[in-house]
Amino acid sequence: MITHLLACLVLMPAVACHAGDDDSRWYRGNTHTHTLWSDGDAPPEHAVKWYVDNDYDFLVLSDHNVMQQGERWFAITPDGRLDPTKVDALETTFGPDWVETRQVDDATEMRLRTLAELKTRFEAKGDFLLIPGEEVTDRYRLAEVHINALNLERTIDPQHGDSVEETIQNNLDAIAAQGVETGRSVLAHLNHPNFRGSLGVENLANMKGERFFEVYNGHRSVDNEGASAKHSTETLWDLALTRRLRDGAGDGAILFGLATDDAHDHYERDAVSVPGRGWIMVRSNSLQADAIVDAMKRGDFYASSGVFLEDIVVADDTMKITIKADPGVTYTTEFIGIMGSDDPETTKPRVLASTTANPAVHRFSGDELYVRARVVSDRPHPKPYAKGDFEQAWVQPVTVQGQP
Numbered sequence: 001m002i003t004h005l006l007a008c009l010v011l012m013p014a015v016a017c018h019a020g021d022d023d024s025r026w027y028r029g030n031t032h033t034h035t036l037w038s039d040g041d042a043p044p045e046h047a048v049k050w051y052v053d054n055d056y057d058f059l060v061l062s063d064h065n066v067m068q069q070g071e072r073w074f075a076i077t078p079d080g081r082l083d084p085t086k087v088d089a090l091e092t093t094f095g096p097d098w099v100e101t102r103q104v105d106d107a108t109e110m111r112l113r114t115l116a117e118l119k120t121r122f123e124a125k126g127d128f129l130l131i132p133g134e135e136v137t138d139r140y141r142l143a144e145v146h147i148n149a150l151n152l153e154r155t156i157d158p159q160h161g162d163s164v165e166e167t168i169q170n171n172l173d174a175i176a177a178q179g180v181e182t183g184r185s186v187l188a189h190l191n192h193p194n195f196r197g198s199l200g201v202e203n204l205a206n207m208k209g210e211r212f213f214e215v216y217n218g219h220r221s222v223d224n225e226g227a228s229a230k231h232s233t234e235t236l237w238d239l240a241l242t243r244r245l246r247d248g249a250g251d252g253a254i255l256f257g258l259a260t261d262d263a264h265d266h267y268e269r270d271a272v273s274v275p276g277r278g279w280i281m282v283r284s285n286s287l288q289a290d291a292i293v294d295a296m297k298r299g300d301f302y303a304s305s306g307v308f309l310e311d312i313v314v315a316d317d318t319m320k321i322t323i324k325a326d327p328g329v330t331y332t333t334e335f336i337g338i339m340g341s342d343d344p345e346t347t348k349p350r351v352l353a354s355t356t357a358n359p360a361v362h363r364f365s366g367d368e369l370y371v372r373a374r375v376v377s378d379r380p381h382p383k384p385y386a387k388g389d390f391e392q393a394w395v396q397p398v399t400v401q402g403q404p
Ligand SMILES: [Zn+2]
Pocket: 135, 146, 191, 192
C-alpha cells in the first residue's frame, strides 16, 4: 500500500491519493452557514445544534463580513428575526442560565454567543469541530463576489477592486496573506458563481492561488443549474478546468468543487436555504482545523448532496470509486473530462464513461487533461434544492495527461 501511495503521489501530485492504511477517516462538514450575526434567522447555538444532531463532524459559521467575536446584542421582537418563541426554545434546550438578556429603553435584547463560547459548549467531547470562518462579501458593480474564508483568526474586510477579476483576486490574496501571517492553514472557496449571473468561466479560470469553488450551493437563489446564467456550475467547472489545465489560465492549477448549505433558514424544513442540502466529506487523520483544511488542499475530499462513498482510489492508470450503497438504490457514476488531443474549437468536456457498477472503475487512456466523477442516485433528495433532485456526490478532478 505504501508503494502504491508513493507512486501515486509522485505520478500525480495534484491528485487525491489514498493508501487507506493509516488512521484517516471521512469527516462530514458544512462550510457555509449563516446566523443572526449576519442575515441568518437563528442564534448561532440553534444553528450549530442542528449539525451536531445530524451526524456532522464539523461546521463553519460563515457570516457576511463578520466573525462571531466581541459583544453583540440582538433585539427580541415579535415580528423580527429573533422573536420570543426562539428565545424560549433556547432556554428549553440549553437551560435557563444560557440566555442573557438586557433592557435598553423599551427594547429587550439578547446577547449573541461568540464562537469561543460555542466551541466550549459543542466541542467538549472532542467529536465536533467549529472552524472559524467568514463569508467575505464583496461586489464589483452588479457582480456579487462572495468568498468563504476558513480557519481565519480575525475578520477580513472586503478588499474591492477595479474589475470583477481584480475584486476576486484581491480578496483571495488577503485571505491567503492572513494564513501566511498567522501560520494557520487558511482556505478560500469562491461561492455560488451563478448568483445574480455574477461570474463566468474566465473568472473561475483566471483565479490565482485558488483551488476551491461551490459546484453546489443549497440556497435556492443561486442558480446552480444555470437557468438564467450561461452555464450550470458543473459546466463552469469543466470549462474553467480546461482553460486552466490546457491553456494555463490563472496559475494553471486544478480547481476543486464543494457542496454547501448556505443555510439562512434554520426553523423550516422546506425553505429557501435550509441546513442539510449539501456538504463535504473530508478524509483526514484528525478532527483538527489545520488537518481538515490541509486534507482539502490535497484534494482529499468529495462533495455530496446525499450519496456517501467508502473510498476513492486514484492510481496511475485508474480512478476507482466505491459507493456506500443503500439497498434498493441504483447509483450511476459518470466519469467526466476532456482529451488533450480534442479540438478546442469543437469539443467540450463530456461524459467519457458511465457505469452502474460498484465499485465504479475508470481506466485512463492517458490523454485526458483531467477526469472527475459524478455519482447520481435514483433516490430523491429529502430536502431538495429543486423539485426532482436526486442525491449525488461529486468526486474531485485529477490530472492525467503529461504524467509519466
Ligand atoms: Zn453568498
